[in-house]
Amino acid sequence: MKVKIWANLGAKNLDRTEEFYTKLGFKRNGQKNDELVSFLFGEDDFIIHFFKEDSLKKGMKGELSDLSKGNEVIFTISAETDAEVNDWAVKVKAAGGDVFSPPEAFQSMYGCAFADPDGHKFNILRWK
Structure with missing residues (x-):
């Protein structure tokens, strides 16, 4: 069985997230849309999707971590x-x-x- 793993994280502002990771030199994974922007990390193209927080909460059926209080x-x-x-x-x-x-x-x-x-x-x- 071939397994591909990726991460889904929340973002408050997709434009700001896109700008930040683009400035760091990461390659976009597909096109940004109203719900997410996605980037490829490392030689194996590990994918991190950055979803609008409300979309991610809905998909996870729960609250997101408050990163100002923990990790x-x-x-x-x-x-x-x-x-x-x-x-x-x-x-x-x-x-x-x-x-x-x-x-x-x-x-x-x-x-x-x-x-x-x-x-x-x-x-x-x-x-x-």
């Missing part, structure tokens, strides 16, 4: 060099994201972490 998940993006991690932090800030953990060395890694304008979290990590 849902953190996605990790790999980097090959420390300079690449640093570049990500600069690009995220310029695109309107929040680098809540600036680039630093820890354990056997070098990385940073950021939240997109809706609060969805990502790590950028280079393993040493």
Whole structure:
């Protein structure tokens, strides 16, 4: 059996979400419509759909997490060099994201972490 997995996240403003991920260089997955904008992440084209929050709540038949009070998940993006991690932090800030953990060395890694304008979290990590 061949299995494809993707993520569905909520977005308050699809135009803002589209602009943010486009500025970071991610490729759109299909066309944006009134309900969602979708992007491809990584070499295997992991898909993240960003749905208008009301649409996602309806589909999930429940409430979404309040990301100002907690976390849902953190996605990790790999980097090959420390300079690449640093570049990500600069690009995220310029695109309107929040680098809540600036680039630093820890354990056997070098990385940073950021939240997109809706609060969805990502790590950028280079393993040493």
